Amino acid sequence: MADTGAQAHALAQIDATSSARSAWTSTIFDFGETAWREYRSAEWYVRTLRANGFSVEEGSAGMPTAFAAEWSNGSGPSLGLYAEYDAVPGNCQAAAVEKRPREGLSVHAGGHTDPHSGLGTAGLAALLAIKSAMEQHDIKGTLRFTGEPAEKVRGSKPIHAAKGYYDGLDAMLSFHPFYMLPMCNTVRLETHCGAAYSMIYRFICDEPEGWGRSDGAPIPQAHSAVRAPGANDALMLMYMSSKGLRESMLPHMGGWSVSEAILTAGQATADNLPAGLAEIQYMLRMPTIDMAEQVIAVLDRNAEAAATMSGCRVERHWVCKSRPGLPNLALAGTVWETIQAVGAPRWDEQAREIARAVQKNCGVEPMQNPFLDECEQLIDPQEAEAILRRDLAPSQTHSTSDDYTDMSWHAPLARFYIARPTLKGPNGFRYPAWAMNALGGIPETIDPMVTTAAKVLAHAGLRILEDPATRAAAKAEFDTRTGGGVGGDTWLAPLCDYDPPIQFRWPEYVETPRGRDWWIPSL
Structure with missing residues (x-):
């Protein structure tokens, strides 16, 4: 045409x-x-x-x-x-x-x-x-x-x-x-x-004194008194238990993944107080929504168990539910x-010459056609x-x-x-990640x-x-x-029933008297 x-x-x-x-x-x-x-x-x-x-x-x-x-x-x-x-x-x-x-x-x-x-x-x-x-x-x-x-x-x-x-x-x-x-x-x-679910489990230890004895006895003044392990322990229990159960969450077939990221570190203190807040994010990438729901059921159970063991309560906050x-x-x-x-x-010869320089700096003999x-x-x-x-399995769509x-x-x-x-x-x-990232930013190559x-x-x-x-x-x-367009018999409605999760401690740049910096300091 x-x-x-x-x-x-x-x-x-x-x-x-x-x-x-x-x-x-x-x-x-x-x-x-x-x-x-x-x-x-x-x-x-x-x-x-x-x-x-x-x-x-x-x-x-x-x-x-x-x-x-x-x-x-x-x-x-x-x-x-x-x-x-x-x-x-x-x-x-x-x-x-x-x-x-x-x-x-x-x-x-x-x-x-x-x-x-x-x-x-x-x-x-x-x-x-x-x-x-x-x-x-x-x-x-x-x-x-x-x-x-x-x-x-x-x-x-x-x-x-x-x-x-x-x-x-x-x-x-x-x-x-x-x-x-x-x-x-x-x-x-x-x-x-496929589908994807992502959520943040927030562990909050706001009553550490109630974790030990339940008979109302006061906590002694000694720093060695029994108190809740706290939010950091809850997070680590969640992390390890979910990693250990990952292979049992779904059958070993098809493309799926469960990954995690720790968002908020434990609060530094000068005393022996337990950490009051810790957060861990999970991302599930699944062929189907049903598979994601199976994994969510396991993670929810793990989160409740971790919170109970460490004297915390747990909140689940959605990052995404995607069809x-x-x-x-x-x-x-x-x-x-x-x-x-x-x-x-x-890619012209100028781009190829740049790519050869990247190859050389990765320890690879530069090639006539590096791409x-x-x-x-x-x-x-x-x-x-x-x-x-x-x-892929024939049934995997x-x-x-x-x-x-x-x-x-x-x-x-x-x-x-x-x-x-x-x-x-x-x-x-296998080239290091920096090489691919660099080629994505150099004008002649991207x-x-x-x-x-x-x-x-x-x-x-x-x-x-x-x-x-x-x-x-x-x-x-x-x-x-x-089945008839938007709203039809086989149309899948949006899964989003949550507000944008913008309030969390997502990594970002910050402005300080030192200038613009990343949240992990440069020096």
Whole structure:
């Protein structure tokens, strides 16, 4: 199918703005802000969107670092795109060919790994190119663009979904950088990402004197008197018991994981008082909601037991409850046609020279082509699906994790992947994390991915807006799979019944008389 005039305009617009787009990506990469604390990143997006004519709601759905932007060119179809911009604690890497943190920070600070810095700017570049094409060619319709914080804990999209931010759209497009074969320069078909639950267990020891004797005897003044072990002990009991039972929580098949992170350390005191507060976060990534509920039952039981043993009470606070993904093969086919039209990303000799320097600094003999061949190749979605399913049970319908899945229950959605720069290595060699992170921040190596993804988003987005048949096919399949659309017989309603968990001690940057620092001091 030949490009329409609007599609050609959008692709030319993306090429013409490459310098600005590269600077955008570097800006978000350097912010390196982590879940629920992406203040500078969100403010940058809001400011940029308003400067380009979008109306923007800041703090959408009660999330301070989320936003919802909209622009309309009159009555017509509607398209949803989005940005993510959260980084990961403990991955602070400069955009450099050697291992070193960004200036003034330690390696413990936040840094982009996936990288969401490029994910978000690709979406923004596509959005502005589509808007320009709609104005130039008088295409009626509405563009909606949401800012999605805390994707690494699947945080915002379940909340946005429950609050109606995706309702009424004709289609949504979801892009993610990728390197894990075979899902590279392709689109997902039937096997989408699964469910995810995340929660924080908070142990509180507010009556340590009541743990020992129950006959009302007063506590002696001696520091050796019996008193509750306290919140730290409760947390460690929870940690060890749940780790020990992990292999019994679910059968040994399919892709699933249970991971934990300790959020609040014990309070330092000058006395022998027990720690009064401790928190541990769990993240469950499961193919199905039923599997997640099984694990929750075990964790709840462990938490109650740990609290009882250590003289504490326990609270459970939700971070996310996220649904598995809903496929839409009709829209996936549209996006695959676009990927074939746009082609895979290409890296020039300057990018290859940078990659060789990274290889050398990792102790690898530099290669003529340092990037994986697959990074510059397309793979047919049918072939990718077959490879993906080789290691899955026939009954398993979902695999891996990402919270775009909550969007897929509110409008037809296509999920696609464009290769990020990934290095070849000798057999059995694994590159250190810093190498991948650095290539995600160096403009010469990350810009080809951002440009290619932006073109796919813009080209496919305009196809959706301009072609009624494309929209009709996607909607018909959505209605069939949900038993009648949103609210239909087989539609899965949002699971979110909680407020945004923004009040916890999430890792973040802080301003002190020493300047801007990470919550774990640099020195």
